[in-house]
Amino acid sequence: MSRTVSSWILSSARNSIVxxxxxxxxxxxxxxxxxxxxxxxFSQACPCPAGSCSSDGALSLPKAFRHTSTEEEHFSFQxxxxxxxxxxxxxxLSHRTLDFSGKxxxxxxxxxxxxxxxxxxMEDRRSAATCLRTAGMMFGVFDGHAGAxxxxxxxxxxxxxxxxxxxSRQSLEEIELAVEAMKPVRPIxxxxxxxxxxxxxxxTSQYFENLRVYWQHLLDLDTELGFSLEExxxxxxxxxxxxxxxxxxxPQENELMRNIALQVAFSxxxxxxxxxxxVHLHVANTGDCRAILGVREExxxxxxxxxxxxxxxxxxxxxxxxxxxHPRSExxxxxxxxxxxxxxxxxRAFGDVQLKWSKELQHSIxxxxxxxxxxxxxxxxxxxxxxxxxxxxxxxxxxxKLRSKDKxxxxxxxxxxxxxxxxxxxxxxxxxxxxxxxxKPPLTFKKPVNLGYMHNLLLQRKSKGLASLDQNIAxxxxxxxxxxxxxxxxxxxxxxxxxxLPEDLARMYRDxxxxxxxxxxxxxxxxxxxxx
Numbered sequence: 001m002s003r004t005v006s007s008w009i010l011s012s013a014r015n016s017i018v019x020x021x022x023x024x025x026x027x028x029x030x031x032x033x034x035x036x037x038x039x040x041x042f043s044q045a046c047p048c049p050a051g052s053c054s055s056d057g058a059l060s061l062p063k064a065f066r067h068t069s070t071e072e073e074h075f076s077f078q079x080x081x082x083x084x085x086x087x088x089x090x091x092x093l094s095h096r097t098l099d100f101s102g103k104x105x106x107x108x109x110x111x112x113x114x115x116x117x118x119x120x121x122m123e124d125r126r127s128a129a130t131c132l133r134t135a136g137m138m139f140g141v142f143d144g145h146a147g148a149x150x151x152x153x154x155x156x157x158x159x160x161x162x163x164x165x166x167x168s169r170q171s172l173e174e175i176e177l178a179v180e181a182m183k184p185v186r187p188i189x190x191x192x193x194x195x196x197x198x199x200x201x202x203x204t205s206q207y208f209e210n211l212r213v214y215w216q217h218l219l220d221l222d223t224e225l226g227f228s229l230e231e232x233x234x235x236x237x238x239x240x241x242x243x244x245x246x247x248x249x250x251p252q253e254n255e256l257m258r259n260i261a262l263q264v265a266f267s268x269x270x271x272x273x274x275x276x277x278x279v280h281l282h283v284a285n286t287g288d289c290r291a292i293l294g295v296r297e298e299x300x301x302x303x304x305x306x307x308x309x310x311x312x313x314x315x316x317x318x319x320x321x322x323x324x325x326h327p328r329s330e331x332x333x334x335x336x337x338x339x340x341x342x343x344x345x346x347x348r349a350f351g352d353v354q355l356k357w358s359k360e361l362q363h364s365i366x367x368x369x370x371x372x373x374x375x376x377x378x379x380x381x382x383x384x385x386x387x388x389x390x391x392x393x394x395x396x397x398x399x400x401k402l403r404s405k406d407k408x409x410x411x412x413x414x415x416x417x418x419x420x421x422x423x424x425x426x427x428x429x430x431x432x433x434x435x436x437x438x439x440k441p442p443l444t445f446k447k448p449v450n451l452g453y454m455h456n457l458l459l460q461r462k463s464k465g466l467a468s469l470d471q472n473i474a475x476x477x478x479x480x481x482x483x484x485x486x487x488x489x490x491x492x493x494x495x496x497x498x499x500x501l502p503e504d505l506a507r508m509y510r511d512x513x514x515x516x517x518x519x520x521x522x523x524x525x526x527x528x529x530x531x532x
Contacts, residue, residue, distance in 0.1 A: 079496040087499050088479055091115035092472045093194040095128070097137070097521075107278050107402060107524045108137050113194075113516040114474035116415075116482070118506045123148045124413050124514040125155035125269075126197065129189040134166045136277030138189075141289050141514050143270045143413040145344075147376065149263035150351035153244065154271055156199050157207055161240050162275065163188045164215045165232035172215050179212060203260060210243050229275060230397040233284040237271070241350050241393035248353070248365060259375055262365075266377045268344070268352035271395070272308060272411050276518070279402040279528050281409070283307045284395035287346035290417050293400070294408045294426040302430045304422045305406075307398045310414075311348040313338040318347045326387050333384035341382040341390060348392055354380065356389035404526045407433070409518040412477075415511030419481035424488070428480055429517060432473050474515040482510055 079087075096110040115124055123144035130137050138159050144151030164172070167188075178185045227235060248265040252258040270287020283291045285308040293305040311318050313335040322334050336342030344355065354362060359381050366372050366379050400406075410425055420428070470476040480488075483495030501509060 079500055081492075084492075084496060084499060088116065088475050089114070089470075089472065091194060091196070092475055093126075093128075093192070093197075094472060095192045097130075105524060106137070107521055107528075108276055109519045109521040111139065111192075111516060111518040112472045112474050113514075114472055114478055115514045116478050116512070118415065118510050118512045119148075120503045121148055122512050123151055124415070124512040125151040126514050126516060127155045127159050127273075128192040128516065129159050129163075130192070131163055131166070131188075132186070132190055133171050133188050134163060136275055136280075138162065138273060138275050139409075139411055139516050139518060140271060140273040141411045141413050141516060143287065143289050143415075143512070143514070145268050145349075146352075147263060147267040149260065150244070150265075150267040151269035152200065153203070153207075153264045154240065154269050154350050155197075156203075157211070158236060158240055158271060158273060159189055160211055161214065161236035162233055162273065164211060164218065165227050165236045166229065167215075168226060169219065172219055175215065176212075176219065200260075202256060206247070206257060210247065214239055214243070229277075229280070229282050230399065233273070233275065233282060233397050234395060237284060237286060237350075237393050237395045244351055245353055245356065249361075258369070262369060262372065262377055263375055265351055265353045268349040270311075270346050270349050270413075271393075273395075274409060274411060274518070276402075276409075279525055281307075281400045281402055283398045283400075283411075285309070285311070285398075286348040286350065286393050286395040287311050288414045288417075289412065290414065290422075291409060291411045292422050292425065293406050294410065294429055295403075296405050296407050296430070298405070302426055304426045305400070306422060307400060307409075309396065310346075310417075311396075312346055313340070315347075322347065322390070326390070330384065330386060334390070341384065343382050344391070348394065350393045352391050355382075355391040358388055359385065402520060402525050404522045404529075406520055406525075407522070408520060410477075410515065411518075412515040413511070413513060415513035416477060416481055416515055418511060419484075419513075420477070424480075425477060428477055429473055432469070432476050433519075435469055436471075473517045477515050477517075478513050481513060 091114045093113040097106045097108045113126055125142040127140040142151040142155045175185055244265055248261040270289050272285045272289035272291050274291060275282045288310040291307040293307060295303045295305055297303055309315055323331055339345055340347050408429055479490055482498040483490040485491040498510060
């Protein structure tokens with residue numbers, strides 16, 4: 001294999017001094033002859049306490065393929081096509097929605113999802129579930145920083161908070177009575193998970209108890225009307241973030257549970273969640289994950305409809321919002337080097353209590369904790385920290401009424417959007433959809449049929465690219481995101497090099513990537529408009 005791509009990556013990395021990244025803290029790369037040494041200034045990854053979690057397994061790049069350090073003596077970027085496919089497809093997840101008659105009555109036809117790690121362990125998470133007590137399906141993408149703990153907790157809990165917010169008073173009373181009587185509670189959600197998308201059993205009981213406190217609060221509101229969907233999503237986001245903050249402040253005898261609560265609160269996560277019920281699509285976004293619609297116009301062309309705004313220093317609305325919330329004397333220090341207080345790229349996120357709590361509360365919690373340095377939690381107050389909170393988890397909610405020309409929804413962490421534009425993503429999904437809809441060439445036989453004739457037919461089919469196409473559209477997007485050249489085509493050498501990057505270099509060239517693509521059932525949507 002040509003050494004052009006791999007040599008450029010190594011040489012440019014060895015000449016790099018600062019790794020900005022989008023995470024909360026910085027790492028500095030210090031060239032030392034022919035080796036690279038990393039000095040961690042602050043927590044970049046948050047290792048789980050013993051027994052609380054395991055590594056991401058299949059979602060992380062297999063060690064047999066991926067180098068762990070640039071200091072290895074025999075460094076090579078060479079990967080076989082089979083190894084590349086195995087790495088790209090390890091996190092694939094797909095689900096087709098059917099009703100009990102076997103016909104699809106939902107506006108969601110199917111969804112496909114995938115993840116590719118850059119950080120070790122991976123800090124992105126995802127969720128997908130069908131609401132069992134209310135109507136609709138939900139899909140979420142969560143981008144963690146300073147460790148995976150917050151993204152993990154939010155991915156396990158947020159959809160439950162939204163579902164509870166949408167339930168009728170009668171349903172909430174039924175659940176409360178069942179719990180009081182110590183009877184089994186019917187599930188609220190049906191999860192659609194990859195084998196690696198698992199809950200941490202150590203926290204299940206506490207998380208359920210705090211969810212119960214939330215639905216008791218909803219019952220105390222004594223309102224029969226309940227929330228609108230937008231109100232439910234906003235309330236769920238804010239309540240979960242509040243619970244994350246309160247859990248770490250509450251007395252906790254179990255050291256493991258206290259460590260997990262600390263890690264969750266002192267790491268952070270952005271979140272983008274879509275709720276789809278018939279033709280009604282709501283998207284709640286906090287941070288810089290993104291959701292877009294792929295729209296097929298009447299003339300057959302494709303257009304893009306953004307459903308979210310990136311909450312960061314590049315967004316004028318966010319800048320004005322923060323200026324309204326803080327004194328004029330802080331206007332020049334709210335964003336430094338395009339980061340909130342010079343620290344954080346997103347301006348909205350779960351967790352990150354360092355940017356929400358007072359200095360005194362932070363000091364009190366960390367002073368009374370066990371060895372926080374072992375958890376990679378550090379006492380650090382940024383300059384010009386005068387009027388917290390500077391960060392919020394309150395989402396912006398967008399409503400869109402689906403039309404028959406709305407063909408798919410893409411939700412992804414910023415690892416994808418840093419590599420591909422909205423328009424490029426829609427073009428790739430549309431092209432993939434068109435190829436999958438093309439019927440495979442029929443095997444028409446001429447009599448008598450012989451082996452050579454059959455072989456030629458199969459070669460013709462393969463030459464049309466049908467055999468090598470990624471079946472999962474999320475994999476197709478990730479392949480293009482990290483492997484595309486300047487012409488928008490996948491360069492096998494670049495793809496191999498990007499996948500084989502050692503852990504201490506990968507984050508310089510790509511972020512964790514999580515993608516979920518939801519395909520809509522146009523017939524169901526058309527039926528809705530015919531009947532209304």
